[in-house]
Amino acid sequence: MTLRFNGAEIPCPQGSTVLDALIEADQSVEYSCKNGICQTCVLRADRGAVPAESQVGIKDTLKALGYFLPCVCLPEGSLEISVPEDADLLGRARVVSKETLSPSVSRLVIEPATPLYYRAGQFLNLRRDDGLTRSYSLASVPHLDPHLEFHIKTLPGGEMSTWIRDDVSPGQPLEFGGPNGACFYLPEHPEQNLLLIGNGTGLAPLIGIARDALHSSHHGDVYLYHGSRHVAGIYLHEDLLELQTLFPNFHYVPCLSGDAPPQGYRAGRAEAVALGDFPDLTNWRIYLCGYPPMVNAAQRKCYLAGARMDDIHADPFELKELRSSPRD
Amino acid sequence: MADNLYEQLGGGPAIDAAVDIFYRKVLSNDAISGFFDSTDMEEQRAKQKSFLTMVFGGPSQYSGKDMRAAHAPLVEKGLNDSHFDAVAGHLQETLDELGVPADLAAKVMAIAAGTRDDVLNR
Ligand SMILES: Cc1cc2nc3c(=O)[nH]c(=O)nc-3n(C[C@H](O)[C@H](O)[C@H](O)COP(=O)(O)OP(=O)(O)OC[C@H]3O[C@@H](n4cnc5c(N)ncnc54)[C@H](O)[C@@H]3O)c2cc1C
Ligand code: HEM
Numbered sequence: 001m002t003l004r005f006n007g008a009e010i011p012c013p014q015g016s017t018v019l020d021a022l023i024e025a026d027q028s029v030e031y032s033c034k035n036g037i038c039q040t041c042v043l044r045a046d047r048g049a050v051p052a053e054s055q056v057g058i059k060d061t062l063k064a065l066g067y068f069l070p071c072v073c074l075p076e077g078s079l080e081i082s083v084p085e086d087a088d089l090l091g092r093a094r095v096v097s098k099e100t101l102s103p104s105v106s107r108l109v110i111e112p113a114t115p116l117y118y119r120a121g122q123f124l125n126l127r128r129d130d131g132l133t134r135s136y137s138l139a140s141v142p143h144l145d146p147h148l149e150f151h152i153k154t155l156p157g158g159e160m161s162t163w164i165r166d167d168v169s170p171g172q173p174l175e176f177g178g179p180n181g182a183c184f185y186l187p188e189h190p191e192q193n194l195l196l197i198g199n200g201t202g203l204a205p206l207i208g209i210a211r212d213a214l215h216s217s218h219h220g221d222v223y224l225y226h227g228s229r230h231v232a233g234i235y236l237h238e239d240l241l242e243l244q245t246l247f248p249n250f251h252y253v254p255c256l257s258g259d260a261p262p263q264g265y266r267a268g269r270a271e272a273v274a275l276g277d278f279p280d281l282t283n284w285r286i287y288l289c290g291y292p293p294m295v296n297a298a299q300r301k302c303y304l305a306g307a308r309m310d311d312i313h314a315d316p317f318e319l320k321e322l323r324s325s326p327r328d
Numbered sequence: 329m330a331d332n333l334y335e336q337l338g339g340g341p342a343i344d345a346a347v348d349i350f351y352r353k354v355l356s357n358d359a360i361s362g363f364f365d366s367t368d369m370e371e372q373r374a375k376q377k378s379f380l381t382m383v384f385g386g387p388s389q390y391s392g393k394d395m396r397a398a399h400a401p402l403v404e405k406g407l408n409d410s411h412f413d414a415v416a417g418h419l420q421e422t423l424d425e426l427g428v429p430a431d432l433a434a435k436v437m438a439i440a441a442g443t444r445d446d447v448l449n450r
Contacts, residue, residue: 309373
């Protein structure tokens with residue numbers, strides 16, 4: 001068996017794990033327990049199949065991307081493998097358009113220089129030419145949208161988000177790392193009910209995941225709870241109402257935690273409204289995106305409501321500096 | 329064949345079946361959930377697995393000293409017999425729910441009881 005790693009061909013003798021073969025060949029690899037537990041050595045198989053035993057304990061979404069544990073991998077054929085971070089090379093893109101979705105949210109559309117393979121719901125690290133880098137979730141779907149779309153909330157004094165709102169115009173070059181993240185749709189269980197909860201621009205990855213699922217003939221119910229304090233923060237209301245008329249199994253629930261809810265909106269925090277509607281989440285798959293305290297609290301509540309840990313995908317939008325002021 | 333407790337209980341798959349039942353009970357009990365209030369739930373759950381593997385008589389590398397070290401910060405935060413009893417109670421309920429035969433369950437509870445002084449750093 002042969003391994004291809006960092007451009008080198010490495011022999012993997014019968015009975016040797018991938019990790020031992022890499023160590024034997026003096027490749028620098030991180031590892032610790034060598035027992036399939038600690039996950040320190042996780043690598044990604046870009047080509048070739050890895051045995052199921054080497055993916056035990058790895059999240060379904062990461063499994064789908066080829067992540068495996070080389071310390072317990074006895075390969076059954078040749079493999080092309082890489083260190084996950086190394087896949088994080090910078091790509092080049094150009095801004096196609098910028099549009100105001102609400103007083104504090106802009107839609108940014110960019111076109112990568114070469115087609116990008118990604119899954120709806122993942123995020124890119126956008127990089128300005130001076131090196132300023134921030135993560136933004138993809139709101140587009142690869143097989144439905146020609147370009148990459150982001151929803152960017154302007155934070156007062158926020159370096160990247162105010163630059164994007166004030167100074168970015170079509171043609172602007174940008175670099176990006178990624179795609180990253182394991183918050184995306186998995187087509188394996190089209191009958192499973194999906195619960196999507198996001199506040200503020202946490203909607204961006206969720207709308208991608210919802211459209212991806214619906215257009216992939218998902219037939220379980222797809223519930224999307226979008227939360228904000230104010231009506232203006234429910235920034236894709238019309239689009240989502242329209243999506244609801246196109247797909248009878250799609251249910252959109254806008255929630256307001258501040259303003260009194262007009263007709264068609266619900267009162268309360270998105271996660272509280274959702275958990276009130278569905279107190280038993282056994283067998284559901286759940287996606288939680290946006291404000292980190294909401295995501296973390298909701299993760300716990302969903303788990304207690306019966307969802308399996310592997311079925312809960314949490315994508316907290318951690319800011320660079322830890323802040324206590326809420327975003328919505 | 330199944331001559332040790334861990335195998336009689338069903339080994340790894342039994343732990344997998346038990347961990348969510350047990351962890352949900354612990355998180356739902358306000359008297360003790362504060363001790364488990366870490367944002368990294370996956371890591372916390374992995375530690376519940378270590379806990380169950382140990383009391384199920386499975387392969388576990390923890391010494392009494394490790395048990396003391398793991399729980400010392402909790403003792404500083406006030407961990408006492410009442411918390412220990414609560415955890416032991418949830419363990420017993422978990423075994424009941426899984427239909428573990430009484431003689432095996434008693435062995436599990438005995439292992440847990442044997443760690444009391446280490447867990448409480450006495
Ligand atoms: C996985 C992931 C996905 C994300 N997806 C999205 C998305 O889809 N949409 C989105 O809008 N955001 C998203 N974010 C958040 C995003 O990456 C940025 O953190 C956000 O846009 C703020 O960046 P900024 O440069 O504008 O603000 P920063 O300059 O980083 O500032 C952040 C906040 O802190 C305040 N601040 C900064 N420094 C100081 C200081 N020294 N003293 C006092 N206050 C300070 C600023 O006023 C601002 O409110 C995501 C984050 C992650 C981790
Ligand atoms: C019944 C006897 C008990 C046993 C056998 C036991 C066993 C364990 C084990 C094996 C670990 C993992 C250690 C590690 O890998 O770092 C652990 C961690 C932990 N235990 Fe216990 N435990 C017991 C009782 C308790 C009680 C009563 C509490 C609190 C109410 C508690 C709270 C915790 C916490 C919070 C951790 C995680 C600590 C951390 O995050 O590092 N345990 N326990």
